Amino acid sequence: MMYSQRFSLTAVPFPKAASGKTFFDGADGFRRLQRGFQMLTEEPGLGVLTAEPGVGKTAAMRHLTGALPRPQYRVVYLCDTAIAPVDVYRSLALELGLKPAFRRSQLWRDLKDCLLHLVDERAELPILVIDEAHHLSDRFLADLSGFLNFAFDSRDLFTTWLVGMPPLRARLRMQVHAALHTRLVTAIHLEPFTSREDFTAFLDHGFAAVGAQGSLIADSARELLFRASAGLPREIGKIVRKALRLADERNLNFIDETIIEAVIGEGAIL
Numbered sequence: 001m002m003y004s005q006r007f008s009l010t011a012v013p014f015p016k017a018a019s020g021k022t023f024f025d026g027a028d029g030f031r032r033l034q035r036g037f038q039m040l041t042e043e044p045g046l047g048v049l050t051a052e053p054g055v056g057k058t059a060a061m062r063h064l065t066g067a068l069p070r071p072q073y074r075v076v077y078l079c080d081t082a083i084a085p086v087d088v089y090r091s092l093a094l095e096l097g098l099k100p101a102f103r104r105s106q107l108w109r110d111l112k113d114c115l116l117h118l119v120d121e122r123a124e125l126p127i128l129v130i131d132e133a134h135h136l137s138d139r140f141l142a143d144l145s146g147f148l149n150f151a152f153d154s155r156d157l158f159t160t161w162l163v164g165m166p167p168l169r170a171r172l173r174m175q176v177h178a179a180l181h182t183r184l185v186t187a188i189h190l191e192p193f194t195s196r197e198d199f200t201a202f203l204d205h206g207f208a209a210v211g212a213q214g215s216l217i218a219d220s221a222r223e224l225l226f227r228a229s230a231g232l233p234r235e236i237g238k239i240v241r242k243a244l245r246l247a248d249e250r251n252l253n254f255i256d257e258t259i260i261e262a263v264i265g266e267g268a269i270l
Helices: 028-042 057-066 085-095 104-121 138-147 167-172 175-181 196-208 219-229 233-249 257-269
Strands: 046-050 073-078 125-130 159-164 184-189
Touching: 028 046, 028 057, 028 125, 028 159, 028 184, 046 057, 046 167, 057 073, 057 125, 057 159, 073 085, 085 104, 085 138, 104 125, 104 138, 138 167, 138 175, 159 167, 167 175, 167 184, 196 219, 196 233, 219 233, 219 257, 233 257
Parallel strands: 046 159, 046 184, 073 125, 125 159
Antiparallel strands: none
């Protein structure tokens, strides 16, 4: 990070792996997610989180699960979803330390026995996060309702979060997935920053989290950044990091409008 000394930064600003103090939790959407997430840590069930690419749904889920106390909670993360339904269960088995059975019926029994053991014998609450869930097949989604059925459907044994793009919500409302939809406890949709107040708060938090002293970006540059990024946290971070690098190359101690314009122009060419 060549520009860190010039701008007195302790780390890369707006990191992709945002967590702890670098993660911005001031947006209304995140606070709604936080409430839903807390509810499903206390009473296991099914949650859905959707957002357009770049809004930060995976980062938000990583931040929330990372703060859970261990071993009270056992987090399992899956993201390879464009596969056959049985292969999703095999991936889950591997993450839980099981040798996946060849036959689906045995695989189901092994997984359910393992989950029961975690809850009843080890007092651990499994939290399954299935990312890129919009790629899950209709067959898997139809199947999932049965997999979540324990003890004549008298227990919600673990929490499942389906995380994906907005079309996931529409698919879950289809009649073929009615059984799964009735299990849904909370559904959260995250939006890009649409207000300048939220955008400014995100920007200020991101700089402060890595030790910046004061504002490193001119007001006119902020406005241009807001419009160019469309309020997407991922785009904001990418533009800012490129802008800091370019400002350092030009021996500037702050980001002005010409720097942002140059970065945007470079992106348009690419």
